[in-house]
Amino acid sequence: MKNTFDHPMPDAKGYFGEYGGRFVPPQLESILDEITAAYLAIREEPSFLDELSRLYRHYVGRPSPVFHARNLSAKYGADIYLKREDLNHTGAHKINHCLGEALLAKKMGKKKLIAETGAGQHGVALATAAALVGLECDIYMGEVDMHKEHPNVVRMLILGARVIPATHGRKTLKEAVDSAFEAYLGDPVNQLYAIGSVVGPHPFPMMVRDFQSIVGNEAKEQFRELTGGLPGNIVACVGGGSNAMGIFSAFLDDKAVALHGVEPSGRSLDEDGEHAATLTKGSPGVMHGFKSYMLKDTDGEPMEVYSVASGLDYPSVGPQHSYLKDIGRVQYAHINDQEAIDAFFELSRQEGIIPAIESAHAVAHALKLAKAGERGSILINLSGRGDKDIDFVVANYGAEYGVTNVP
Ligand SMILES: *Cc1c(COP(=O)(O)O)cnc(C)c1O
Numbered sequence: 001m002k003n004t005f006d007h008p009m010p011d012a013k014g015y016f017g018e019y020g021g022r023f024v025p026p027q028l029e030s031i032l033d034e035i036t037a038a039y040l041a042i043r044e045e046p047s048f049l050d051e052l053s054r055l056y057r058h059y060v061g062r063p064s065p066v067f068h069a070r071n072l073s074a075k076y077g078a079d080i081y082l083k084r085e086d087l088n089h090t091g092a093h094k095i096n097h098c099l100g101e102a103l104l105a106k107k108m109g110k111k112k113l114i115a116e117t118g119a120g121q122h123g124v125a126l127a128t129a130a131a132l133v134g135l136e137c138d139i140y141m142g143e144v145d146m147h148k149e150h151p152n153v154v155r156m157l158i159l160g161a162r163v164i165p166a167t168h169g170r171k172t173l174k175e176a177v178d179s180a181f182e183a184y185l186g187d188p189v190n191q192l193y194a195i196g197s198v199v200g201p202h203p204f205p206m207m208v209r210d211f212q213s214i215v216g217n218e219a220k221e222q223f224r225e226l227t228g229g230l231p232g233n234i235v236a237c238v239g240g241g242s243n244a245m246g247i248f249s250a251f252l253d254d255k256a257v258a259l260h261g262v263e264p265s266g267r268s269l270d271e272d273g274e275h276a277a278t279l280t281k282g283s284p285g286v287m288h289g290f291k292s293y294m295l296k297d298t299d300g301e302p303m304e305v306y307s308v309a310s311g312l313d314y315p316s317v318g319p320q321h322s323y324l325k326d327i328g329r330v331q332y333a334h335i336n337d338q339e340a341i342d343a344f345f346e347l348s349r350q351e352g353i354i355p356a357i358e359s360a361h362a363v364a365h366a367l368k369l370a371k372a373g374e375r376g377s378i379l380i381n382l383s384g385r386g387d388k389d390i391d392f393v394v395a396n397y398g399a400e401y402g403v404t405n406v407p
Pocket of ligand 1: 092093094121122196197198237238239240241242243244311312356358359383384385
């Protein structure tokens with residue numbers, strides 16, 4: 001199974017309708033043009049496509065299975081299936097685009113991959129790809145996050161990456177973005193800024209989606225083999241939106257398939273700073289180099305956002321999602337912290353699969369759809385595994401679910 005790269009969107013300037021584009025300092029324009037041209041050229045090259053397929057199959061472990069979750073199906077009264085991105089090497093879908101970006105950087109003669117990371121998931125996936133492909137890797141991370149996500153910092157260091165602390169401001173993701181961006185502007189010739197989702201200036205929303213489209217292409221074929229048809233519904237969580245675009249992309253023209261994106265409503269949808277439900281509560285604007293829905297504070301700056309799932313707390317969203325919302329092709333829903341944690345334990349106990357808290361948002365919404373009697377089967381994109389979350393969940397929620405006396 002190969003990626004498909006022949007999507008009708010975006011246009012040549014990177015627009016999905018009115019969203020996307022490129023809003024960057026002048027010195028970056030030509031660099032981004034070069035990356036776009038290099039990407040459009042290599043995605044036609046059989047040697048690149050063969051190498052990517054080889055790594056997906058023999059390194060990542062693709063195709064990831066589609067699993068019929070029979071226990072959940074019986075309990076909730078709808079046929080529920082899981083696309084098992086949690087089984088990928090490094091534990092989530094992010095490796096799909098990190099490998100693509102690393103191969104592109106290598107082809108372009110870059111020496112180093114750089115990126116920011118919040119919880120460290122993107123950092124670990126990129127450090128992994130850099131080690132494999134033979135590139136240096138600098139990961140910028142807020143000092144506060146480095147303490148919180150200590151195991152991921154250790155992983156990156158073992159993989160040979162440098163982890164550079166952002167020590168100004170609140171010392172979290174926003175400051176890490178600032179530091180990484182500044183470092184990138186210092187040497188955009190020898191470095192590639194590997195963006196971690198379908199966000200950022202053109203060509204990243206297109207390129208990351210294309211690399212993730214393997215998820216949807218596989219799922220479509222696997223679902224047909226299992227059932228003879230198409231799923232009635234597809235559900236995916238949305239942070240920046242890459243796992244969702246990956247699975248949605250293969251089904252956009254199949255109007256019978258209802259697509260559901262799930263944002264985090266955190267602790268409260270009604271209070272600024274307590275959620276990250278960009279498409280539900282945001283409005284169009286420009287940040288981080290592209291136009292999309294965003295959550296703005298009263299000064300028009302990116303709002304502080306929150307979710308129990310650190311992979312979902314981003315104050316904007318990939319521009320294609322904004323377009324798909326406006327044309328009504330995808331329904332965007334929201335799930336709060338408690339519902340996500342309930343689903344985390346429900347999937348663990350019904351199917352023996354511990355999901356990432358991010359993915360648990362998709363599971364929670366799927367179970368809601370099933371209970372509400374939504375027609376047709378439900379395919380959930382299980383974007384990652386929960387190993388990274390177990391200590392946090394048990395410390396904060398264990399007692400509610402009978403997990404006590406943890407040694
Ligand atoms: C990073 C992450 C996400 C959120 O990123 P998207 O670009 O929205 O897919 C979701 N699930 C997992 C497991 C992640 O690590």
